[in-house]
Amino acid sequence: MADVNRGNRPLSPHLQVYRLPLAAITSILTRITGHALVAGILLLVWWLVAAVTSDAAFACADWVLRSWIGFIVMTGAAWALWYHLLAGIRHLFYDAGLGLEIETAQKSSMAILIGSGVLVLLSLILFFAF
């Protein structure tokens, strides 16, 4: 079988070594960011409940929220939220049958990646400036 001339046909992708196109990576990131947002909402709701519980509870939650752990979680959540928002809007267009061409999807992928980065920087600037 190995010696059979198969001609110059395109081969189907080997799933283990298949390099995902950018549009596939940005698509699966939508799901990942959506679920990772659990960390952000948990931290925030814990902080809100602590504020109506006791001084000690609030001191603990507030310390975590404003420590470097909280900074990483909240900055990550802000990015995930912006990313999920932009990618979600793209999925609404996908649902309407728009932007499904490979080149358009490539461009929208870049727009989502760059856009979410810019928006999270803007959010951080707004947060620390005011």
Place this chain on the structure above:
Amino acid sequence: MRYITPLKAAKGLGASRTGTKDHWFLTVTACALALLTPVFMLVVGRAIGLPRAGVVAYFGQPFPAIVTGLFVIVGMLHFVRGTRIMLDDYLRGTALKVGIVVSVIFSYAVIAAAAYALARMGLAQFVLV
């Protein structure tokens, strides 16, 4: 030829007759959240860093309370549907059932916790004075 009756096509429920509602619910909540998210981030960003009394007073105001309440409720309902799609994709059998139960319980627990906190803060000025 189409093997689908005009009625079936008009109903638009697909082969399983379920799931279309979930998809539509995700679409509607996605639109709501697209508008809510930037406002929510601004609201929360202004509250982080306040002392405890400041946080309670801040979320006692109508606008921050309503935006935060809406975001958590609509966000977690959106999360339940989104998680369900992921669970359906990756899990089977008992693991799938357990996953769905856990995600639903978790989501409503988060909603209840946030609603409780916001209610306490909204009532704080009347109850604690």
